[in-house]
Amino acid sequence: MEPDAPRAPHVLDAAMFWSTHPTGGVRRVLSAKRQHLLAAGWQHSLLVPEGEGLGLIPCGGISLPRSGGYRFVVDRARAVSLITQARPDLIEAADPYVLGWASLEASQRLGVPAVAFCHSHLPALLERWASQLGGRWAGQWARERAQRYLVRLYGGFDLVLAPSRSLEHQLRHYGLDQVQYQPLGVDCGIFRPAARKGGWARWLKQALGLPPATRLLLYCGRFAPEKRLPLLARAVRALGPGHVLLCVGAGPCTPRGSQLRVLPPVSDPASLARMMASCDAFVHAGDQETFGLAALEAMACRTPVVLSSRAGLGELGADVALAVDSACPADWADAMRQALNEHEAPRLDRALARARTLDWSRVTDMMMRRYATLLNPAEAAQRCVPQERPSGQSASVAAYSFKRL
Template sequence: MRKLPNHLAHHDRADDVATSSLHLADVTMFWAAESGGVKRYLRAKHDFLRDTRWRHTLVVPGTADDASNEVAVVPGVPLPMSAGYRVPLRCGPAERALCALSPDLIEAGDPYWLAWAALHAGTRLHVPVVAFCHSDLPAFFRRLGGPPAELAAAAYARNLYPHFDTVFVPSRYIAQKVADLGVQRIELQPLGVDTRLFHPARRSLRWREQLGLPRDARVLLYVGRYAPEKNLHVLCDAVDRLDDGSVLITIGSGPTPPRGKHVRALPYEGDAQQLAAAMASADVFVHAGDQETFGLVALEAMASGVPVVTCSAGGLAELVHETVGYAVPHCRADDFAQALRALRQRDLVALAHAARRHAMQYDWRAVLPQLQHRYLTLLGQQADRVKETSRPAHERLRANHKR
């Protein structure tokens, strides 16, 4: 059983934990110049905690140039065709970095070496360690190596996740996947969106003009990784089937960039303001990925007042419904083309307002206090456990007898 950190050991009640200045350390390999949803989650959380009494530090693979007062880097080798991700080959350096930081709570954001480093450091520091499950590991490895790889990944995850004090999941889809692995301590914790950044007011005719698009062009937008699991070929085929002046604009990077007569593939956009302008300037946001654990980018589109057409799979099936667009039942070009045609018959103004209202429920300013409360609950539970185990044996026996 883990002990409470020394500076919290004097607390008699879980609520007292909230009055202390606490330190959270996030450790993940999903941090690079062209990272996606995990990085946006960590940045939003960092900004939120900066306005509280919490200290927040990241431990990520990188180079010395990436280090700062708020980012500790550990060695890692570049992962080919991954938009800059690095993979640690050992968990020792990250474990030592975490121990040197001496946080009150550790969150692991990937299931690889750094997750084990977090667990080892938590044991040495006697602090709670949580995991945030951002990916469906067995499904990812099934795509890479077929059923044998899927079975091996499931066995690995089944061994890893029960060691954490709790496992956060962003959707019911992933909750069920993790529960199927035999994990019991699971908490549903959705991601969120910056509704001040992603806003309909950022719609810009200039953005369209810079791309040389006709004024009457119907812009379908995809933002995300150019990777096989995103099924970009489905979107390319769908826009070809439409043949109605629609153009598919994609923004991202990766090993499988989309191609097609009506497709314009743009590079990764690291400027948040420019990305928000692109979102708001589209007519429809499209996403054919069938393994999304949440669907953060679709939520950003909805916050921008843009209707969405996605595949009804994974976390997107929970996030997208008919009031904001369509979640097509099958990830096929014909289904997407049919949904995009049907969308033309809808009241686009009503769709835009509905999309914005739906996204507002996931504003980071509402989501992150929930997450912070879960952190405090974990720390409070640990304080109670330490208090209980520190009581003389005869008092514990008497208390159990009264129950």
């Protein structure tokens, strides 16, 4: 009698930031991750506030006004119950709030590994918010409390993943030794230079009531204070007539300006890729980004990119993007002008090459190796070496098969 084939590993992602708009950064990351895990023969579930579809487990939450469709999860007990009922082999929390604690509690009940992915820099976000309300000392106080909170929460996880080296170093500085660098990815089969369509750009300008010669600069993402969209608006105004900033997204801080146009989120990846490849440049002034998913997609389209030199954007765009370490509109305008008028092929080629090293197929393979090590540390080395497998069995399942602990 032949032995039963190894059961495919079951990963459950718990994510509060799953917007009703299918364009939020966390949602796009988890959707791509799910697609690749399933293709590799793994099982995958998503615990989110709301949603319908195979693999989705809605846990409910309070609607956040002017957030772009997000909900805040408050019922920790229900989330724990739903996770334990799903009986995953590994749980990953995508945010450090109620679902973070629920993931940790459920992992302890089930006796399975718990992973935390640090998608946002909570100390920096709270510091900005508190500083605006109470000044510099209030901001410093909020940052220190947030650091202690993260140490208390993340200290219970088996593994903490950071999408940039800079964030990895910061978390280690807080005292978290189980942090590892795990970049995010891009689908280079969709986001590619060939996505550029000159006719589409002409049609868009006509639809927006713009002259054909208008230079379009693109921002794509959430409309939030930390994105510093007013800075981009002032910089485009400094460029003078004939330049327009196209802001695609949603959020509480809708940008405004005579040289701005706002469009809702684009749900279709191919349409988003066409937009990114056809605009004249991509710009992002966020100084608290942990990675920069939209910037990576623009790089994969070989579109000139102007980014903040700080945090994850600065790291992602090092030596391949025009970086600005300033809050002065004139400095941003100078960088935008250079991106529009000096199409340096070597820089664009380097950006494209970097993006291709972060194709989702490579990134998810790295994730699966990390998961496999957690699921069965004693056999991790053997599983990472290709071995003969029964015909019809997925290579990834054969490589990462394990016995439930």
